[in-house]
Amino acid sequence: xCIFSTHSVIRDPPFSRLDLISCRNLLxxxxxxxxxxxxxxxxxxxxxxxxxxxxxSENLSRYGELFVTLDRKSRIFRRRDLASxxxxxxxxxxxxxxxxTAGMEESQGGLLQRSDMLRGIAATVVERFxxxxxxxxxxxxxxxFSSGTGKYLQPAVGPPNRDIVAMARPGLRADLRAALHCAKxxxxxxxxxxxxxxxxxxxxxxxLAVEPVxxxxxxxxxxxxxxxxxxxxVEETAGVAHPDSEDTTVxxxxxELQETKERLQSTIEELETANEEFRSxxxxxxxxxxxxxxxxxxxxxxxxxxxxxxxxxxxxxNELSIKIEELDRANADLNNLFQSTxxxxxxxxxxxxxxxxxxxxxxxxxxxxGDQGRPLTDLSSRLDYPDLESDIRTVFGGEAIERALSLSExxxxxxxxxxxYRISSDIIDGVLLTFVDVTSIIAAEEQQKVLAAxxxxxxxxxxxxxxxxxxxxxxxxxxxxxxxxxxHALGHTHDLLSNAGWTEAxxxxxxxxxxxxxxxxxxxxxxxxxxxPQAALLLALVVHELATNAPKYxxxxxxxxxxxIGWTTAGDRQRRLEFTWTERGGPxxxxxxxxxxxxxxxxxxxxxxxxxxxxxxxxxxxxxCRIVIPENPQYVTFGSPPDEPVIGEAAS
Amino acid sequence: xxxxxxxxRVLVVEDEFLVxxxxxxxxxxAGCIVSGPIPRIGEALEAAGRGTYDAAILxxxxxxxxxxxxxxxxxxxxxxxxxxxxxxxxxxxGDYAERPHLRxxxxxxxxxxxxxxxxxxxxxxxx
Numbered sequence: 001x002c003i004f005s006t007h008s009v010i011r012d013p014p015f016s017r018l019d020l021i022s023c024r025n026l027l028x029x030x031x032x033x034x035x036x037x038x039x040x041x042x043x044x045x046x047x048x049x050x051x052x053x054x055x056x057s058e059n060l061s062r063y064g065e066l067f068v069t070l071d072r073k074s075r076i077f078r079r080r081d082l083a084s085x086x087x088x089x090x091x092x093x094x095x096x097x098x099x100x101t102a103g104m105e106e107s108q109g110g111l112l113q114r115s116d117m118l119r120g121i122a123a124t125v126v127e128r129f130x131x132x133x134x135x136x137x138x139x140x141x142x143x144x145f146s147s148g149t150g151k152y153l154q155p156a157v158g159p160p161n162r163d164i165v166a167m168a169r170p171g172l173r174a175d176l177r178a179a180l181h182c183a184k185x186x187x188x189x190x191x192x193x194x195x196x197x198x199x200x201x202x203x204x205x206x207x208l209a210v211e212p213v214x215x216x217x218x219x220x221x222x223x224x225x226x227x228x229x230x231x232x233x234v235e236e237t238a239g240v241a242h243p244d245s246e247d248t249t250v251x252x253x254x255x256e257l258q259e260t261k262e263r264l265q266s267t268i269e270e271l272e273t274a275n276e277e278f279r280s281x282x283x284x285x286x287x288x289x290x291x292x293x294x295x296x297x298x299x300x301x302x303x304x305x306x307x308x309x310x311x312x313x314x315x316x317x318n319e320l321s322i323k324i325e326e327l328d329r330a331n332a333d334l335n336n337l338f339q340s341t342x343x344x345x346x347x348x349x350x351x352x353x354x355x356x357x358x359x360x361x362x363x364x365x366x367x368x369x370g371d372q373g374r375p376l377t378d379l380s381s382r383l384d385y386p387d388l389e390s391d392i393r394t395v396f397g398g399e400a401i402e403r404a405l406s407l408s409e410x411x412x413x414x415x416x417x418x419x420x421y422r423i424s425s426d427i428i429d430g431v432l433l434t435f436v437d438v439t440s441i442i443a444a445e446e447q448q449k450v451l452a453a454x455x456x457x458x459x460x461x462x463x464x465x466x467x468x469x470x471x472x473x474x475x476x477x478x479x480x481x482x483x484x485x486x487x488h489a490l491g492h493t494h495d496l497l498s499n500a501g502w503t504e505a506x507x508x509x510x511x512x513x514x515x516x517x518x519x520x521x522x523x524x525x526x527x528x529x530x531x532x533p534q535a536a537l538l539l540a541l542v543v544h545e546l547a548t549n550a551p552k553y554x555x556x557x558x559x560x561x562x563x564x565i566g567w568t569t570a571g572d573r574q575r576r577l578e579f580t581w582t583e584r585g586g587p588x589x590x591x592x593x594x595x596x597x598x599x600x601x602x603x604x605x606x607x608x609x610x611x612x613x614x615x616x617x618x619x620x621x622x623x624x625c626r627i628v629i630p631e632n633p634q635y636v637t638f639g640s641p642p643d644e645p646v647i648g649e650a651a652s
Numbered sequence: 653x654x655x656x657x658x659x660x661r662v663l664v665v666e667d668e669f670l671v672x673x674x675x676x677x678x679x680x681x682a683g684c685i686v687s688g689p690i691p692r693i694g695e696a697l698e699a700a701g702r703g704t705y706d707a708a709i710l711x712x713x714x715x716x717x718x719x720x721x722x723x724x725x726x727x728x729x730x731x732x733x734x735x736x737x738x739x740x741x742x743x744x745x746g747d748y749a750e751r752p753h754l755r756x757x758x759x760x761x762x763x764x765x766x767x768x769x770x771x772x773x774x775x776x777x778x779x
Contacts, residue, residue: 534715538669605669608691634715 009038017047025055032061033249039063044088046079053077131226136164138219140180151199152206152225164223170198175208176223183210183221194228194250202231205247344414344435347421352376352392355430364407364414364435382407383435385416395420395431405435413442449501456498463491482548482597489514489544490537497533504637505536511565514543518556518563526567528639529577535635538601538609539627545598546581546625554623555586569631569638577612577636581625588621602627610635657764658683660771663699663708665722666736667691667715671756675709675736678760684767693717700725707770708733709754709763712744720745732770 007015009023021042027035042052043066052067054060054075060067067077127147134153135144141162145153156166168176175195183190193207205228212221229247338345344360352375354367361367365381377389383405391401401418414435421430467487474480492513496505507529515522531539555561567579599616602625606614612629629636662684666672672689679686687703690696693714700708700722708726710719712735719735723745726733735744735753744753752766 534667600673601669604673608669608672608689609667611692 009041010034014041014045016045018045018050019047020051020053021046022053023055024053025058027058028055033252036062039066040088043067043079048079048081050079051076052079131224133222133224134164136180136221136223138184138221140164142167143220149225151204152197171195171203172197172206172208179208179210180221180223183212187212194254196251196254199231202233204231205229205251342437344437346376346433347430348376348392348433349430350396352389352431360437361435383414383416391418392431392433394418396428398428404438411439412437413439452498452501455502456494459494460491463487463494485548486541486544489540493537493540497536502533504530504532507531507539507567510536510540511543514540514547515563515565518547518551521556521562522565523562524565526565526579527569529567529569530637530639532633532635532637535610535629538605542602542606542614542625542627543581545601546623549598549623550583550586553587553589555583558586561586571631575631575638577627577629577631577638579627579629581623582619583622583624584620586622589618589623656682657767657771659685660706660767661685661687661704662767663690663703663705663726663731663733664688665690665696665699665709665714665719666711667713668711671711671736675763678763679767681760682764682767691715693719693722696722697725700729700731705731707731707767709767710735712737712739718745720747723748723751732773734766734770 009026023042027038030038039060040063043063046052051070054077056075058075060077066080066082068080070076070078130146132148132152133146134142134149136142142164152169152172153164153167154169155161156163161167165173165177165180172195175192179190179192189209189211191207191209195206195208197204197206207226207228209224209226210221211224212219232251338356338358341358342360344358344364346357346361346365347355349355354372354374354376356372357367364383365376365379367379371379376392381388384407385403385405387403391403395401395418398420400420401416403416403418405414405416406412407414415438417432417434417436419432419434420428421432423429467484470480470483470487474483493505493510496510496513497503499505508524508526510531511524515524550556550561550563555563561583562585564582564584565580566582567577569575570578602614602616606612606627606629610629611632612627614625614627616623616625618624631638657679660683662679664672664675664679664686666675666689669691672691676686676689687699687705688696690699691714696714696719705726708731710722710726710733712719723733724747727748733751735748735751736756736758737744737753738756744751752769754762754766
């Protein structure tokens with residue numbers, strides 16, 4: 001006989017004592033938790049030694065110990081008899097109406113006879129069977145405890161405290177606070193289920209209810225704890241099977257959720273930490289960036305500075321190049337000058353070592369181009385100059401020395417100049433020797449002297465000839481004497497001029513020559529004055545005219561008469577020669593001499609030729625001639641002639 | 653001496669007083685109107701540019717100064733001139749070597765002839 005019926009292995013109560021269960025390709029559609037409920041059910045439903053037949057890809061998974069594998073490939077298993085069976089979730093198959101506690105109703109029936117007894121019984125019953133509860137006031141302070149509250153509450157850490165929330169065991173506290181708060185806000189009952197409370201040695205799932213009760217104007221709250229299911233130890237929580245599979249599932253899910261929450265929390269915290277780190281890193285990066293930017297700007301500035309320094313350097317470099325070129329040019333000029341100059345020049349350092357020299361030196365010293373660096377004193381010389389070394393030492397004192405030197409028995413002449421070689425105003429680093437060949441100059445001077453002597457000779461000869469012609473042409477008399485006297489005066493002046501190479505003649509000698517015949521009657525006073533040829537000739541004639549007049553008509557015509565001749569070189573800005581001829585002790589004269597050659601020569605000639613002034617007059621009865629001539633290098637110079645070195649004389 | 657140069661205006665530049673007065677005397681004797689004598693180059697140059705002359709007598713060397721600027725100024729104004737010199741012909745200013753010249757010492761007839769030559773060759777005779 002075969003009976004076919006629809007059967008849900010999940011919802012319907014199981015069959016029992018079956019010989020064979022064939023359940024193929026069903027489990028693969030179920031989740032592992034449902035599978036874990038169904039496999040023990042199959043074990044329960046089979047008789048001892050019954051067979052289980054599963055699909056090709058299905059398995060017993062965790063419940064391998066309930067069955068013996070007969071054919072692994074075909075998935076055929078035989079029920080194994082066990083001493084202890086895993087708890088079965090059979091309660092879920094009970095009808096809904098029968099799920100409550102039936103015993104309570106029955107115990108109430110017909111038992112209320114005496115109220116005191118009954119109240120006592122009720123109290124006992126309540127104490128024994130009613131859920132655990134606590135009464136608290138509005139602020140959560142406990143007012144009353146029922147029995148067994150220690151399961152849910154424990155003394156709070158610290159001083160004694162009546163606060164219900166502080167007393168709640170772990171897992172209960174948050175829900176308790178939320179429930180209290182909610183009930184307080186709404187004023188209505190608040191229920192919360194499936195609260196996992198950590199109790200000593202395990203976890204208890206409880207339902208929590210908070211009931212506000214108002215008595216007068218005071219409201220208190222009753223908090224009721226109802227256990228749901230047994231206490232589960234830690235092992236059980238992690239256990240393989242649980243009869244109450246729904247609770248287990250919820251529990252697992254909650255646990256997973258809790259773990260996930262914790263993980264999420266720690267992940268969030270890590271994320272926040274990481275975020276913080278990122279933020280601080282970002283700030284650091286920003287500051288680093290700013291620093292980099294400022295560094296970049298500094299670099300930019302430095303770069304610009306470098307560029308400008310570079311440009312300056314380039315400019316300086318260009319200037320240096322130009323200077324070097326100029327220096328090269330100057331050096332080349334100097335070299336060319338050295339090569340071409342005829343002036344023998346030697347540069348000596350402080351130890352008298354030759355630093356350089358010009359080729360012309362080789363005429364005086366036995367010097368070869370390689371002789372730079374040798375001491376000058378080691379070299380032989382053609383010069384007759386024994387004092388050379390001592391002169392050089394003198395030059396180191398800062399004094400320049402000039403020497404006229406002769407060579408080859410007087411046929412060659414050199415002017416030696418020894419000068420200090422200064423590298424700054426007060427440091428003498430050596431000596432500069434120059435030797436100028438003045439042979440031709442000496443020769444020219446000699447020739448000039450010869451020519452001057454010849455000229456003087458010719459002029460005087462001519463004068464002599466003119467005198468002779470006059471002597472023979474004119475009859476004897478005053479005119480002839482005057483004429484010859486004037487020729488004579490000219491001749492003397494030529495003598496004086498030729499003595500100084502026809503350059504000048506001293507005034508004093510000019511006068512004394514002219515007045516030599518009257519010696520004792522003449523006084524001459526005056527500073528040194530030099531007359532150029534033109535002035536010398538004119539003044540000689542003037543003095544001659546005065547000197548011929550005096551013996552005839554003036555002071556020299558008497559034995560006691562005299563002539564005072566004096567001159568000064570006065571004047572502030574423009575010096576001038578003031579010459580006076582004063583006659584004393586002679587016959588008194590009333591007026592001026594008769595105008596003639598002499599007076600015209602004096603009065604016009606001085607102004608005409610020398611730009612001076614000449615006056616003739618009578619002072620104390622004697623003739624006075626006063627001549628003023630401004631200083632002029634063409635005519636008159638004051639002071640004795642300077643002692644210039646005369647070229648050509650041998651070194652003394 | 654005939655006054656054949658009557659009224660002829662002559663500029664005299666000579667620095668030697670006795671020579672200058674000699675020339676002055678000779679020209680006066682010949683009837684000339686004498687300007688000068690002038691002994692210095694500055695004054696001579698000024699006179700050459702300013703006055704009116706029929707002829708001029710110039711010393712080549714004035715106390716060391718050459719006469720050339722005065723000669724140039726006179727040439728520019730077409731005033732005929734002759735040099736008086738102690739040097740030879742070689743001593744004359746290069747540009748004016750062809751000009752007439754009197755060698756020192758000279759006689760009055762030499763001077764008068766020279767002036768006449770200057771006056772008669774350079775322009776029609778003054779009426």
